[in-house]
Amino acid sequence: MKGRPEVLAALTEVMRAELTASNQYLLGGAQARNGGFLKLATKFEAESKGEFEHARQVAERLLFLGGAPDGRLLTDPQQSESPVEQLRLDLALEVAHADRLNSGIKVAREHGDHASAQLLEAILVATEAHVDWLETQLELAKKIGDGLYLSQQL
Numbered sequence: 001m002k003g004r005p006e007v008l009a010a011l012t013e014v015m016r017a018e019l020t021a022s023n024q025y026l027l028g029g030a031q032a033r034n035g036g037f038l039k040l041a042t043k044f045e046a047e048s049k050g051e052f053e054h055a056r057q058v059a060e061r062l063l064f065l066g067g068a069p070d071g072r073l074l075t076d077p078q079q080s081e082s083p084v085e086q087l088r089l090d091l092a093l094e095v096a097h098a099d100r101l102n103s104g105i106k107v108a109r110e111h112g113d114h115a116s117a118q119l120l121e122a123i124l125v126a127t128e129a130h131v132d133w134l135e136t137q138l139e140l141a142k143k144i145g146d147g148l149y150l151s152q153q154l
Contacts, residue, residue, distance in 0.1 A: 003065025004111040010104035011067065011116060014123070015058040016074035017097050022051035024077035024093060028086045037083050037153040047090075047130065054123050061119055083153065084138070084146045091134040098127050 003011075029044030059069035078089040101124040108117035141149035 001065055003062075003067055003116075004113065007108050007111050007113045007116055008062065008065060008067040010107045010120075011058050011062050011065075012070050013074065014097075014100060014104050014120065015055050015062065016070055016072055017100055018051045018055035018058060018123075019071065020073040020075055020077060021093055021097065022048045022055060023073060024079070024090065025051060027077055027079055028083075028090065031079065031081070031086070032083055032153075035083065037150060039153045040083055050126065054126070057119060057123075061116060065113075065116070082146075083150060084141045087134055087137050087141070091131065091138065094127055094131045094134060098124060098131060101127060 025044045025048035029041045029048060032038075032044055033041035062069045078093065080086045080089055101120050105117045105120045105124065108114070108120060137149075
């Protein structure tokens, strides 16, 4: 099946963003683990695997539509030595990705590619759940202070 160029472009951008996020969470997890924040490390590592799985799903869709998956990162992964600041960087990444997914869903629907739209919608649900988790963590850190928040992440 041949996909429309606009849909292939949207899927490619999503795939590259998913790979960027996977790398950012992988690095954040390693840094958190090295700092002794094992709960955060476990969460970041799980997110890295989830983002990589999304990239795999999009790659398969691209191939199905006759496109070529692009394994390059969309941007450089953002890192901070502060786990709380890393949460802020991750939130910015996820909010931008939610916008990207919404745009991709619109493009897919406009071109009658409902299966691609459904795939992107499923990824959007996971992205929004992660945005909610990140916002909650940052609000907790703000309410109780970074030090007390981080002491709960050991």
